[in-house]
Amino acid sequence: MNIIKSIIDFVMDILETVTFVGSLFIVIYLFIMMPNQVKGVSMEPTFQSGDYILTSKITYKFRPIERGDVVVFKSPKNPDIEYIKRIIGLPGDKILVSNSQVFVNDQLLNENYISAPTNLWGENAFLKENEPVIVPENYVFVMGDNRPRSSDSRDFGPIPITSIDGVVFYRYFPPQKTGFIKNPFPESLRK
Numbered sequence: 449m450n451i452i453k454s455i456i457d458f459v460m461d462i463l464e465t466v467t468f469v470g471s472l473f474i475v476i477y478l479f480i481m482m483p484n485q486v487k488g489v490s491m492e493p494t495f496q497s498g499d500y501i502l503t504s505k506i507t508y509k510f511r512p513i514e515r516g517d518v519v520v521f522k523s524p525k526n527p528d529i530e531y532i533k534r535i536i537g538l539p540g541d542k543i544l545v546s547n548s549q550v551f552v553n554d555q556l557l558n559e560n561y562i563s564a565p566t567n568l569w570g571e572n573a574f575l576k577e578n579e580p581v582i583v584p585e586n587y588v589f590v591m592g593d594n595r596p597r598s599s600d601s602r603d604f605g606p607i608p609i610t611s612i613d614g615v616v617f618y619r620y621f622p623p624q625k626t627g628f629i630k631n632p633f634p635e636s637l638r639k
Contacts, residue, residue: 479505479506480504480505480506481502481503481504481505481506481614481617482502482503482505482613482614483500483501483502483503483620484500484501484502484503484520484530484532484616485498485499485500485501486498486499486500486501486532488597489594489597490531490532490533490592490593490594490597490598490599490600491518491532491533491534491592491593491594491598492563492593492594492597493561493563493593493594494518494534494561494593495518495532495593495619498622499619499621499622499625500619500620500621501532501616501618501619501620501629502616502617502618502619502620503519503520503613503614503615503616503617504614504615504616504617505613505614506614507614507615507617508612508614508615512639513535513538513588513609513612514535514538514631514633514638514639515535515536515537515538515541515552515633515637515638515639516534516535516631516632516633516637516638517534517535517615517616517631518532518533518534518535518615518616518629519532519533519534519535519588519590519612519613519614519615519616520532520612520613520614520615520616521533521590521607521611521612521613522611522613524604524605524607524611525604527611530613531590531599531600532592532616533590533591533592533598533600533601534561534590534591534592534593535588535589535590536550536552536557536589536590536591536601537552537583537588537589537601537606538583538588538589538639539583539584539585539586539587539588539609540582540583540585541553541582541583541589542554542580542581542582542583543575543580543581543582543583543589543601544578544579544580544581545566545568545575545577545578545602546577546578548565548566548567549565549566550566550591552637555637557637559632560632561593561632562593562594562595563593563594563595563596564594564595564596565595566591566595566602567595567596568602569602569603573602573603574601574602574603574604574605575601575602575603575605581605581606583606584606586608586609586610587606587607587608587609588606588607588609588612589601589606589607590606590607616629617629
């Protein structure tokens, strides 16, 4: 009888632990941070397809959105798909592409993190050569770091801030590239 009681107590302890850990994981996943896998080449060379990252869902509750942040958001064309891009423009910013260079509020961005000059997507795209656009209130302008291979605000326009799931803050795979993700913009250009 004591053996059966000991086995039942042991099983109940394991179930309590599993339930606690599972509940903790669900709370963290729903409200604090979530893991994501980079799919595609739109953020090369910063992120490679197959990289695993952590996205903070609470960072923007403690600080404002900044230019240079890498965010995960719902695609404006299909909300079931998540995109990862870099914030280039904040609400009220003037965005201009001229001679494959990006200007924000008439200031040239020094983008040493991109893989190729900034191209535009033609007549049907949102952004056109030498035609400035103003980012609307409650929206941000995003671009991938691999400009020739990225569908982003140049194509579909600014995205609503409400579509942002979180800011990427850590890469945990592959092991040789683990670490915190730094914003490449100088402090004076972030806000």
